[in-house]
Amino acid sequence: MSLPVEAVAALQAFQAVGSWEQRARMLMQWGERLPALAEADKIDANLVQGCESLVWLVGHLHDGHWQFAASSEARLIRGLVALLLARVNGLSAAELQAVDLPDWFNQLGLSRQLSPSRSNGLNAVLQRMRDLSHTQN
Template sequence: MATEVFEELVEDFEFLDDWEDRYRHVIDLGKAMEPLEDALRVPATKVDGCASQVWLHANFENGVLHFDGASDAMIVSGLIAVLRTLYNGLSPKDVLGVDARAEMGRLGLNEHLSAQRSNGLTAMIERVRETAAAQA
């Protein structure tokens, strides 16, 4: 189950014919995010398992997930933005019900990420799922 915002992103990606256009779009999504406050770039929010520096700050307001993040790599910042469209606004139960790999596959991202980026994406997904599981 994906959010309405993610479904809109899937539609956007359907108009992008090649991987380079999709890659640029992911980077643009990352650039459009609000920067993560420096005070939130702490060891507790740092995601291990990523080749680049990644921080995810998640909280639940009114029973739904809201998370922000940052990375020192442009493509990873974009992946954070994509994950935000996938998960933000969902309840903990719904977060746990999302097959993130399948949803990311709908964007054509799985087969074009390097092994390191793929591992980092998995680490970010697991962090979001752990946060949701703690609230469920």
């Protein structure tokens, strides 16, 4: 499966930096670049269950391809979510089902950032995306 353009850009950027500290800094920068979610979207119905940090997620289907937007109060989570969005935006519902979250963060060299609770939270975000893609097919 080919990667979305944003995902390729993320991979190139993260694989180009050698040190763990540089990757951590870059992760924060990705989080800062995440477009702000409208206050109207920050409602309980859009909260992802299963995250320790508050994460809001909205998704829209455009010509068979999903576009998601998300926000979190936690800087590190915002960065991880931004990288997840880079990986999934533009995918079809079927492609979304096939996304391998651990593999994606492993390729980015960020597996160390994924404590069990963060990993569970990101899996919850991905699951929520998959659920949304099922309800609006």
